[in-house]
Amino acid sequence: MGDVDLAVLSSDLGRALWETFQMSALSLLSALVLGLPLGFLVHLTRGGALLRNRVLHALGGVAVNFVRSLPYVILLILTLPLSTLLTGHTTGPISASVSLSIACIAFYARLVDLSLSEVDKGVLEAARSTGASHWLVVREVLLPEALPGLVRGFTVTAVSLVGYSAMAGVVGGGGVGFLAINYGYYRYETGVMLATVAVLVVIVQGIQTLGDRGAERIDKSR
Numbered sequence: 001m002g003d004v005d006l007a008v009l010s011s012d013l014g015r016a017l018w019e020t021f022q023m024s025a026l027s028l029l030s031a032l033v034l035g036l037p038l039g040f041l042v043h044l045t046r047g048g049a050l051l052r053n054r055v056l057h058a059l060g061g062v063a064v065n066f067v068r069s070l071p072y073v074i075l076l077i078l079t080l081p082l083s084t085l086l087t088g089h090t091t092g093p094i095s096a097s098v099s100l101s102i103a104c105i106a107f108y109a110r111l112v113d114l115s116l117s118e119v120d121k122g123v124l125e126a127a128r129s130t131g132a133s134h135w136l137v138v139r140e141v142l143l144p145e146a147l148p149g150l151v152r153g154f155t156v157t158a159v160s161l162v163g164y165s166a167m168a169g170v171v172g173g174g175g176v177g178f179l180a181i182n183y184g185y186y187r188y189e190t191g192v193m194l195a196t197v198a199v200l201v202v203i204v205q206g207i208q209t210l211g212d213r214g215a216e217r218i219d220k221s222r
Contacts, residue, residue: 012179013199019093019174020203023100023165024158030101031108031157036150038064038105039112040138050124050134060109067106072164075099076173096173100164108157115149116142148215155211159204166200176200 038060044050045057067075076099083098084090119142127141143150166177176196184193 012183013176013195016174016176016179016196017199019178020162020165020176022093023097023168023173023175024161026094026097027100027104027161027164028154028158030097031104032154034101035105035108035157036112039109040116042109043113043116044138050128050137064106064109064113067102068110072099072103072167075103076168091172091174093168093174096165096168096175100161100168103164104157104161107160108153111153111156112150115146115153118149119145148218151211151215151218155208155215158207158211162200162204162207176203 042057042060042064045053045060047054047057070078076096079099079102080090083095086098087095089095123141123145124137127137132140165173165175166180169175169178169181172178176199180193180196180200183189184196
């Protein structure tokens with residue numbers, strides 16, 4: 001790696017990491033606050049579930065599937081007016097967080113639905129037979145039983161988010177992905193691109209390791 005590469009990394013890598021952190025933190029918070037309950041809503045309102053409601057289930061399912069069917073770059077472009085309305089900017093990590101949040105909410109909601117579907121139906125029926133309320137069954141049985149899967153799903157969402165954030169750099173979202181594209185592709189600074197790729201690999205590996213360990217600990221404590 002040449003002197004120019006080192007100069008670029010020393011001046012820009014820290015800022016790019018901070019921008020990636022901003023995008024990731026806001027998007028993952030949105031996934032947790034909105035994607036988790038949306039996944040529960042889709043699951044609990046399907047036929048045969050605790051709160052079966054065809055209308056709510058259809059609306060939730062269509063919303064999730066619509067967002068997930070769009071390639072992220074297209075979603076990013078479609079949500080530019082919304083990003084401008086909410087943040088006052090069309091570029092930068094905060095603006096990019098709007099489209100990233102929407103993508104993560106839908107992505108995690110589907111994983112939540114899948115995790116809840118894997119819970120043993122016999123356990124739920126046993127809890128319902130005792131006369132427990134729907135809320136009590138969800139809080140004391142469904143959520144604890146599905147928790148390891150929910151953690152793994154959140155980990156998958158976080159890993160996917162790293163790739164999404166790199167694509168956000170194409171339209172000025174900033175972050176490590178933007179650094180790789182700007183210097184590695186447009187300026188042919190191969191050393192910078194390889195360094196940013198290495199950083200992204202380390203970030204993804206760290207997220208995956210933490211998520212796996214967290215899920216394993218929850219499994220063992222049950």
